[in-house]
Each structure stands twice: as C-alpha cells, then as structure tokens.
Amino acid sequence: MPAARAPLAERETLLQMSHVEKTFRGDIVALKDMNLQVNDGDFISLLGPSGCGKSTALRLISGLMTPTSGNIRWTGGQGNGDLGVVFQEPTLMPWARVVDNVYLPFRLRGTPYSEVKDDVLEALKLVGLEKFQRSFPRELSGGMKMRVAIARAMVTKPRLILMDEPFAALDEITRHKLNNDLLALREAIGCTVIFVTHSVFESVFLSDRIVVMAARPGRVIRELTVDAPYPRDEEFRTSADYAGFCRQASDALHQAIGEAA
Amino acid sequence: MSVTDTTTSASAPTEDAEEAARYRRDRRMKVARWMLPSLVLVVTVLAWHLYVTLWEVPHYILPGPVLVAQSLIEDWGLLYPALLITGRLTLLALLFAVIGGVTLAVAFTQSKWAEMSFFPYAVILQVTPVVAIAPLLQIYVENAFVAALLCAWIVAFFPILSNTTIGLKSTDHNLEDLFTIYGATRWQRLRYLAAPSALPYFLGGLKIAGGLALIGAVVAEFVIGRAGTGLGLASTLLEASYRFNFGRLYAALIMISCMGVVIFAVMSLISYLALFRWHESALKRE
Numbered sequence: 079m080p081a082a083r084a085p086l087a088e089r090e091t092l093l094q095m096s097h098v099e100k101t102f103r104g105d106i107v108a109l110k111d112m113n114l115q116v117n118d119g120d121f122i123s124l125l126g127p128s129g130c131g132k133s134t135a136l137r138l139i140s141g142l143m144t145p146t147s148g149n150i151r152w153t154g155g156q157g158n159g160d161l162g163v164v165f166q167e168p169t170l171m172p173w174a175r176v177v178d179n180v181y182l183p184f185r186l187r188g189t190p191y192s193e194v195k196d197d198v199l200e201a202l203k204l205v206g207l208e209k210f211q212r213s214f215p216r217e218l219s220g221g222m223k224m225r226v227a228i229a230r231a232m233v234t235k236p237r238l239i240l241m242d243e244p245f246a247a248l249d250e251i252t253r254h255k256l257n258n259d260l261l262a263l264r265e266a267i268g269c270t271v272i273f274v275t276h277s278v279f280e281s282v283f284l285s286d287r288i289v290v291m292a293a294r295p296g297r298v299i300r301e302l303t304v305d306a307p308y309p310r311d312e313e314f315r316t317s318a319d320y321a322g323f324c325r326q327a328s329d330a331l332h333q334a335i336g337e338a339a
Numbered sequence: 340m341s342v343t344d345t346t347t348s349a350s351a352p353t354e355d356a357e358e359a360a361r362y363r364r365d366r367r368m369k370v371a372r373w374m375l376p377s378l379v380l381v382v383t384v385l386a387w388h389l390y391v392t393l394w395e396v397p398h399y400i401l402p403g404p405v406l407v408a409q410s411l412i413e414d415w416g417l418l419y420p421a422l423l424i425t426g427r428l429t430l431l432a433l434l435f436a437v438i439g440g441v442t443l444a445v446a447f448t449q450s451k452w453a454e455m456s457f458f459p460y461a462v463i464l465q466v467t468p469v470v471a472i473a474p475l476l477q478i479y480v481e482n483a484f485v486a487a488l489l490c491a492w493i494v495a496f497f498p499i500l501s502n503t504t505i506g507l508k509s510t511d512h513n514l515e516d517l518f519t520i521y522g523a524t525r526w527q528r529l530r531y532l533a534a535p536s537a538l539p540y541f542l543g544g545l546k547i548a549g550g551l552a553l554i555g556a557v558v559a560e561f562v563i564g565r566a567g568t569g570l571g572l573a574s575t576l577l578e579a580s581y582r583f584n585f586g587r588l589y590a591a592l593i594m595i596s597c598m599g600v601v602i603f604a605v606m607s608l609i610s611y612l613a614l615f616r617w618h619e620s621a622l623k624r625e
C-alpha cells in the first residue's frame with residue numbers, strides 16, 4: 079500500500095480552475111464562475127441537481143471543451159497519460175474482448191501489448207475480472223462492464239480520474255459493492271478522483287471533499303469536507319458520523335435546489 | 340408454522356418438464372426447417388409434371404421437369420461455360436463494388452467537402468435505371484465483358500457506399516470522446532473505432548449488393564449480349580427463347596436462380612462469422 083495520503087490541507091495542487099465559465103449558444107449559462115482547486119490525492123464529489131453543469135465541468139477538465147472564459151491550469155503541465163475517464167455508460171467497444179478494451183489507452187499511445195501486458199492484467203485483477211479477460215462485453219453484467227470501464231480508466235495509472243455518474247444505472251446492491259471496491263482501488267493505486275453524482279449517500283461514503291452545485295446558472299454553492307479516515311467500509315456506512323455528514327450534504331443540496339427554484 | 344423445502348431432492352430429473360418440452364420443440368423445428376421446403380419442392384415438381392403430361396401442354400408453352408432436366412444434362416457443355424462467365428461477371432462486379440464503395444465511403448467520412456461534392460452524383464448514378472445506361476456502355480466500351488462488368492458494378496456499388504457511410508458515422512459518442520481524451524490520431528480513430536462500428540452496416544450492404552450484382556449482370560447480358568457476343572447464362576436464356584428451346588431456357592433460369600441463392604447464402608455466412616461473437620443482430624435469443 080502506498081504511503082498514507084497527506085492531510086487535506088497539506089496536499090499539493092494538481093489542477094486549478096479559476097473563474098471558469100461556459101456558455102452554450104450564447105445564452106445557456108451551463109457554468110458560472112467556477113473556482114476549484116484539485117489537490118493530489120483528493121476524492122472530490124460534484125453533487126447537484128440535474129443540469130447544474132457537473133458534466134460540463136468534467137468535459138472542461140478533460141479538454142473536450144474549452145471554457146468560454148476563465149482558465150484551467152494543471153500544475154506541472156498535463157501529459158498524455160494523466161487522465162482516465164469513466165462515463166455513466168460503460169462505453170466499451172462491443173467488438174473487442176475485455177482485455178483489448180482495457181488495453182485501449184496504451185494502444186492509442188502506440189505502446190505494444192507485450193510491454194504493458196502485466197499492467198493490463200493487473201488492472202483486470204484489481205477489479206476482479208481476470209477470469210473474464212477473453213469475454214466480450216455482451217457476455218458481462220452491467221456491474222461487470224462498469225468494472226471493465228474502471229480498469230480501463232486506471233490502467234495507465236493516471237494522475238486524475240474523472241467519473242460521471244458511473245454507477246447511476248446500477249442497482250443498489252451492485253452500487254454499494256462497486257463503491258467499496260472503488261475505494262479499495264484508490265488505496266491500491268493512489269490516484270485523485272473527481273466523481274459526479276446525484277446521490278448524497280454515495281458522495282459522503284466516497285469522498286473527502288464534496289462540492290455542492292446549483293443549476294440555472296450552474297455554479298458552486300458550498301464545499302464540504304468529509305473528515306472521516308480511509309479505508310471506509312460497511313461499518314462507516316452505518317456510523318453516526320456518516321449520518322451526520324449525510325445530513326450536512328443533504329441540507330446543502332436542498333439549499334441548492336431551493337435557490338434555483 | 341412450517342417452512343416448505345423448495346430444494347429438489349437428489350432423485351429429481353435434471354431437466355424439468357418445460358425444459359424437455361422446449362428441447363423437443365426445438366428439435367422438431369430444426370427438422371421442419373429443411374423438411375417442409377423440400378416437401379413443397381417435390382410436390383410442386385410432381386404437380387408440374389402431371390399437369391404437363393395429363394393436359395399434354397406443348398413444350399414451347401411449358402416444358403415439363405423431365406425435359407428441363409434433360410436439357411440441363413445435354414446442354415451442360417454449353418451451360419457450364421455460361422455459368423462461369425456470369426459467375427465471374429457477378430463476383431468481379433461485387434469485388435469492385437466493395438473496393439469502390441468502401442474507398443468512397445471512407446473518403447466521404449474523412450472529408451466533408453468530398454462528400455458534399457460527390458454524394459449527389461453517386462445518387463444520380465444509382466437512380467438512373469441501369470437498363471438505360473447499358474446500351475450506352477455498349478457503344479463506348481469495346482469489350483463486351485468490360486461493358487457488362489461496368490453495368491453490374493454500377494448497380495452493386497451504391498448499397499455498399501451508403502451503408503458503409505452510415506456505419507462509419509454511427510460511432511458511439513462517448514467512445515469518440517474517449518478516443519479524443521487519449522489523443523487518438525485520425526488513422527487510429529478510423530482503424531479502431533469507425534471501421535468496427537461500420538462492419539455490421541457494411542455486411543448488410545454486402546448482402547444487398549450480392550443480389551444486385553447478379554441482377555446487374557443479367558441485365559447487362561440481356562442488353563449487351565444481344566449483339567451476338569454470347570456472354571453468360573442470361574444471354575443463353577435469351578437466345579434459347581428466340582429458338583423456342585424452352586427446355587434450355589428453363590435450365591438456364593434455374594441455374595441463375597441457384598446462383599442467386601448461393602450468393603445470398605455465402606454473404607449471410609460471412610456476415611454471421613464476422614458478427615456472431617459480439618453483435619446483437621447475430622445474437623440468438625436464449
């Protein structure tokens with residue numbers, strides 16, 4: 079296991095969003111004056127109602143879009159392998175076997191399979207799918223597909239992983255399981271995560287920072303710290319601390335919805 | 340209160356009644372799929388034979404199956420080379436249709452300008468009836484085989500072009516984004532994303548094009564072969580009709596139609612082999 083994460087206040091800055099705005103078609107303000115400092119080792123949840131610009135924020139960070147104004151700076155510059163992404167859908171290539179799907183980021187970098195075979199297999203092992211490497215996505219359940227997507231996002235050991243409601247389409251039980259596994263994975267590879275969700279419970283269980291957003295215009299209205307140690311397990315899920323954090327986050331979210339209405 | 344034990348005892352059969360019934364039904368269906376059409380064929384040929392003999396239908400109106408079979412055997416020396424020519428014509432037309440259609444589709448998806456400039460003309464070429472073009476080709480192209488090939492190609496290439504173009508454009512948007520994030524090159528995008536996405540569409544187009552190539556070849560032979568150049572099966576068929584040799588006419592007709600069936604079967608097989616592992620269209624419902 080890597081060395082313990084630095085306390086929140088002492089972490090190095092990885093990424094800084096300053097006064098970022100995004101406007102569509104000249105009048106839809108998807109994101110207004112967003113300031114967010116992402117530190118190395120953070121698990122940040124973006125929590126907010128539909129349409130508050132969470133996906134837009136992720137697309138801006140990933141470079142799929144450029145901000146209308148403001149800027150996003152990576153400290154130390156962004157390299158080719160610094161980012162992993164997981165979407166709401168597993169987004170696997172149906173024609174490729176599981177192992178080829180996970181190999182994709184390397185393939186697009188031009189790295190031959192023989193050089194990264196061990197990394198690919200290790201990633202599959204970490205998500206518990208080493209037995210399914212020769213399967214096609216069609217043969218897997220929804221939860222297993224999502225695990226493949228997660229393996230693909232972390233196979234290059236990126237500095238930052240972006241996840242846009244990855245578990246929203248899964249049932250409650252699978253979702254809990256994947257939440258636990260995601261935290262275990264993060265302990266194993268020690269990456270920074272920005273995680274978009276609608277669920278108060280999920281955000282509290284997973285993150286050490288929760289950014290609560292409101293819609294019309296999309297903006298950040300509160301930031302909470304979940305000051306509970308990792309590793310977190312089912313015990314944390316039933317603790318009084320957890321309930322307290324959930325209430326805080328829920329209040330903030332209601333405020334967000336109230337302000338928008 | 341008691342709890343009912345729902346686990347089956349060791350002596351229970353491994354298959355329940357419903358499963359067994361389904362298994363029997365599946366077996367019956369499998370046999371029926373071959374038996375029924377065969378039966379229909381036998382009955383039809385028999386009825387045809389009886390009709391021709393009992394009503395003494397003259398052979399220049401409807402030759403009986405015996406006469407057709409006779410022609411098939413006696414004229415084999417004539418029909419077989421004709422079959423080879425028509426077969427070669429059809430397959431070459433299909434091959435060039437695949438090369439031309441796929442190349443053009445890739446060009447269209449790589450460059451919006453190319454698509455805007457040339458797509459309308461591809462459509463015009465497609466909607467102009469090939470029967471109207473064939474006589475022109477015969478004038479401008481000296482070699483009758485090449486003229487016929489061009490004719491069949493024109494008919495076959497459009498479904499490949501349009502299907503492949505749609506397929507290349509039907510990539511998953513999230514996968515597109517993923518490729519962008521990982522800095523994929525244009526070539527990687529085409530090779531690893533667009534091409535596999537287009538494969539099912541292309542194969543659908545290929546199935547249609549296979550049938551159309553044969554139709555194009557037949558039309559070409561009718562129009563171009565008429566000049567006495569004596570191309571393939573369709574020319575033979577036409578010639579036989581002039582000579583009131585109805586046995587040979589029917590024999591040629593049956594061979595053409597068998598060729599169409601074989602082409603369709605081969606295309607379906609190719610499509611199945613390429614897709615059965617991953618594509619929904621090739622998925623058997625459990």
Ligand SMILES: Nc1ncnc2c1ncn2[C@@H]1O[C@H](COP(=O)(O)OP(=O)(O)OP(=O)(O)O)[C@@H](O)[C@H]1O
Pocket residue numbers: 102103106107108126127128129130131132133134135296
């Ligand atoms: N490409 C686009 N063109 C026009 N408007 C857009 C575009 N993308 C997003 N929007 C608008 O921007 C706003 C924010 O969208 P975004 O997808 O970021 O919200 P979200 O918080 O991810 O919502 P959800 O929880 O439903 O996914 C919405 O009002 C949306 O309609």
Ligand SMILES: [Mg+2]
Pocket residue numbers: 132133134242
């Ligand atoms: Mg969204």
